[in-house]
Amino acid sequence: MIFGPLPTKFFLTSGVGEASTELNAFDAALLNAKIGNTNLIKLSSILPPGCIEVEPYELPKGSMVPLAYGEMTHSEPGIQISASVAVGIPMDASAAGLIMECSRIGDAAVCERTTREMVREGMEDIRGLRIREIKSISATLIVKRVGAVFAAVVLCP
Amino acid sequence: MIFGPLPTKFFLTSGVGEASTELNAFDAALLNAKIGNTNLIKLSSILPPGCIEVEPYELPKGSMVPLAYGEMTHSEPGIQISASVAVGIPMDASAAGLIMECSRIGDAAVCERTTREMVREGMEDIRGLRIREIKSISATLIVKRVGAVFAAVVLCP
Amino acid sequence: MIFGPLPTKFFLTSGVGEASTELNAFDAALLNAKIGNTNLIKLSSILPPGCIEVEPYELPKGSMVPLAYGEMTHSEPGIQISASVAVGIPMDASAAGLIMECSRIGDAAVCERTTREMVREGMEDIRGLRIREIKSISATLIVKRVGAVFAAVVLCP
16 A cells, blocks of 8 residues: 555535635635645545545544645636536446546536536546446635635545 | 644745756755755645644655645746745644745745735634734745745644 | 655656546546556655665555656647656665656657756756766657646655
């Protein structure tokens, strides 16, 4: 095994935030998604084989949390921003799943549909895997001041 | 605990570098900050509860070092660039602290003030925490060839 | 030692991919490079002292893999894109090596030469180290649909 335990669980979460700066808005969105007091480590987006979904739970403050996410920040009031993430679970429990993310100006429906189609292409067309299920989550916000949206698949030990 | 020991110590460091390319200048700035022979893993910027400040020390060569940082590189001679990072330590020792970074063309004073205000907003306004202290550090450089500035909060086990 | 075992081995790998979106093309390039079913953690590019080169091997699916890489995606048919990575191994076995990456529109030769020169500058001029050997690898692609190129130095425990 490479550098630490293979994750065995995952959960989906999302959030939105408003603040004075983009970094503060992003931080507020992380808090809204219940992972604002952890240290995120962005991954390139594979669900380890056999990883099972759990309810989101509070991770220890300051812990290092591997995850895949989509996010967007914007400072123009009135603009709608959206972020989505989707994860494909393969039929074959020994295969890895795939996580894809998207963010855009506009509503969440297009964004979430895009991530689901990206997962489908990556698993069926590119890997030749059959998909058991695709799960997805989005966040959307009409910016008031400086806004952020965030959607993630969090991997847990 | 998630993926490795929770950091228990931290230190602030900063550096500047000049070279032929932006990546070499960044590398030179890391060396100047005394962490140029380690593998940086960029985090989303939480100080674990009870983490104490230590003097910067030499980390093992090649080790993977979690940190939060601001940086900027520029290739136009005569331009001044600055990077800052600030970390807020809460009154409540069981709460997490917050790290914010900033980089900009111009002097370091504005940059450092901005990071401190971002920490204040994130801790007081967004988390409702009382702050015991905000620590900050900056790097600034008037570019000669290709330059880089770097300011970090490094987390240690 | 900081946050996990110091890597003791490394290998070079590269790949190209085509798909409908940039993220899918990048994923396809990772698969082509034989690391598409792992979770990449991008590092700031130091080869730990004494790390030895091994043949590329299949890493456990879903595992977290530290590496340094160059990559590029492009959606304009007919455009040639290239990515390269180079790693310098020092004469002194107690010194760290340096990894540099590059990506560009155009052929791989310029890109790979650039990474090798960046390694030379970082080791000889900036660190004052003598180099035993520089190893490098590239990927190049003339885009058909949406294409990606990827070249990496993967660190292993």
